[in-house]
Amino acid sequence: MIITHPVLGPRDAQEFTYLGDASLIHRPDPEADDATGAFHEYLYQRENIAGEHRELWFHEQGDRSWLVVTRNTLTHEVLDVEFANDVARREGRSQ
């Protein structure tokens, strides 16, 4: 698989490590009343989609940036790559 890094261009997936579903960006609020349930969902439950999957990859052997890669889990085709920072800010995370 080739992941087209937003700055560094096409890179072999071998240079990256994989974390999982990009929903991990949205860590629940530990102060909230439903925090226990929310953290259970966040930590353990997954959509595990067959098809277009948004996921977090870390460019460990590169510029050490976190990326959100949209990839088809049925074909391995990489459809979109963005910096996780940009995605997180756009989706309302402050940091």
Next chain:
Amino acid sequence: MRNSAFQVFKQALQGDVGWKPVWRSPDPKPEYDFIIVGGGGHGLATAYYLAKKYRQANVAVLEKGWIGSGNVGRNTTIIRSNYLLDGNEPFYEFSMKLWEGLEQELNYNAMVSQRGIINLFHTDSQRDAFVRRGNAMRLNGVDAVLLDREALRKECPFLNFDNARFPILGGLSQPRGGTVRHDAVAWGYARGADQHGVDIIQNCEATGFLISDGVCTGVATPRGQIRAKKVGVAVAGSSSRVMAKAGMRLPIESHVLQAFVSEGLKPIIPGVVTFGAGHFYVSQSNKGGLVFGGDIDGYNTYAQRGNLPTVEDVCEGGVAIMPMIGRARLLRMWGGVVDMSMDGSPIIDKTHIEGLYFNGGWCYGGFKATPASGVAFAHLLATDSPHETATAYRFDRFSRGYMIDEKGMGAQPNLH
């Protein structure tokens, strides 16, 4: 027809034209007491024990392709019961005992071969961890032997003991571990289930569940709706896709594990050897091919094929520990989609939907579990209570904090 040496002889003299198909291909009935979704090892074993041990007469297995087309026919055939944790070890030892009697039970040659399994260690601390695991095994009545360098050298003289990065200090051996002909397990259970009246319906995908008011009353298929008092799902790598049709999310990610077979070679590898530190394990089939594999590729996938970096990683591990195999040629390789759970351990449990039961999360190691998983799932389906060896395999263990995490990796499926 009972299989026996006499039967083989008799059929041979008659030109081998007397063999009959060993299971029927019935049309689905409109209603069953039990429907098992998934005709892999676990689904077929469940149906077999439901019919035989729990005396249920009205059971069907629905398989979307042909039986044995999933992981039961794709794995590297290793059986063992060398686990550390209490939630696991009695279950896997129960499975090992069932393997030991399986061929007589099924009257089917599954080539169960207890040729032993050895896990290599390379540091003092790794040896300490293996000693602990070996002791945990023995506390559960399971055979475990710690081999030092010299004892290991006698069994496996061909290993690269003085590898600079991973010098081999010894190994933890389970002499009763070994290999089983995987296809024959599917066929043997299918034949046994069929003989006890189970309808095995191939090319019949469960496309949805009939659920109203929180009660599951059957499944939808391209061949029409089939009603059932209880539905048990055992679809391995497809677990999340299938349970999503019941509106459920699971603590599971689907990943691909690759397997490799070399050209046939003279007998050299006595049992199963695992080089965990280098992501490589190997055994030798009766035909002489080296059967080997390593880690999962490590990203979510439903494509039944992996990528080249893992091929390279596995082969590097192999050549590091057994330099001689560098000259063997690879004959074939393939991948299977495995249901990696959040703690690396399986689930055999009821769901919150009445009448709907789930068996999955077997990761890369569910083949060895096939007989025990069949008994435990059949027990749960028949009695509505967990089997005594499977009480820890509950959905709610994650919310209650009772994970069964053999490797202590946390909720990161690609590290288990």
